[in-house]
Amino acid sequence: MVVEALTALSIVMSMGLKIYDAMQKGKPVDLTDEINRLNAARLKTSQEIIDEADAAMGKN
Amino acid sequence: MFKKVFIAIVLLSLFFVLVGCPFTRDNTGAGPSVVTTAETTKTLAEDILFYSRVYYNLGKINEAQFKSVRDAYDVLYVVQNQMIDARIAYLKLPTDATTEEKYRMAMAQMAVAQLRLLQLAQQLGIFKGEVPIIPDIPIRK
Numbered sequence: 001m002v003v004e005a006l007t008a009l010s011i012v013m014s015m016g017l018k019i020y021d022a023m024q025k026g027k028p029v030d031l032t033d034e035i036n037r038l039n040a041a042r043l044k045t046s047q048e049i050i051d052e053a054d055a056a057m058g059k060n
Numbered sequence: 061m062f063k064k065v066f067i068a069i070v071l072l073s074l075f076f077v078l079v080g081c082p083f084t085r086d087n088t089g090a091g092p093s094v095v096t097t098a099e100t101t102k103t104l105a106e107d108i109l110f111y112s113r114v115y116y117n118l119g120k121i122n123e124a125q126f127k128s129v130r131d132a133y134d135v136l137y138v139v140q141n142q143m144i145d146a147r148i149a150y151l152k153l154p155t156d157a158t159t160e161e162k163y164r165m166a167m168a169q170m171a172v173a174q175l176r177l178l179q180l181a182q183q184l185g186i187f188k189g190e191v192p193i194i195p196d197i198p199i200r201k
Contacts, residue, residue, distance in 0.1 A: 031152070034093060034151065035151065037095045037099070038094075038144045038148060039144065039148075040099075041095065041098035041101070041102045041140075042102070042141055043101075043102055043106065043137045043140050043141070044106060045137065049106055049109045049113065049133075050109070050113050050130075052200070053110045053111075053113035053117070053200075054113065054117070056110075056200070059117060
């Protein structure tokens with residue numbers, strides 16, 4: 001019983017992956033969001049951070 | 061009874077497979093996303109430099125120690141930008157071996173620079189796994 005259930009599970013899983021791959025095939029991939037987030041993740045320059053810290057402590 | 065349980069298991073597994081597919085499968089052809097890594101690095105590195113400046117202003121670390129953190133940050137700044145540029149190039153052209161190689165190299169360099177900055181921050185007591193909050197230190201917003 002357990003063996004049959006596991007076999008069925010693996011068949012269903014592989015079928016699910018194949019169906020998903022087939023659905024994605026030929027579908028245009030939108031990279032805009034990922035590129036925008038990557039660009040937003042660029043670090044500030046060290047001088048900007050230093051100025052920020054100095055300003056937070058009331059220094060010029 | 062067993063037949064019903066069996067059908068329930070199959071249906072349940074099908075549900076998890078269909079729900080899980082979009083999260084586990086990548087359709088860009090350029091490997092798993094590194095957006096979260098880049099975002100985490102940004103927050104962490106900027107916080108480390110910010111608090112090291114605060115510590116320096118308070119006289120808790122000397123100029124040479126602050127300079128070493130700043131230098132490590134500057135290196136990370138350069139390699140993170142290179143990694144982002146390489147990643148964007150790789151996303152646009154995932155089949156090209158050169159862009160893949162450049163991206164992998166940039167990722168490795170970024171990991172080294174991250175470790176160097178974290179190591180320094182830990183040595184100087186600026187960062188111990190969480191943002192230091194002491195009464196006379198402003199919290200970075």
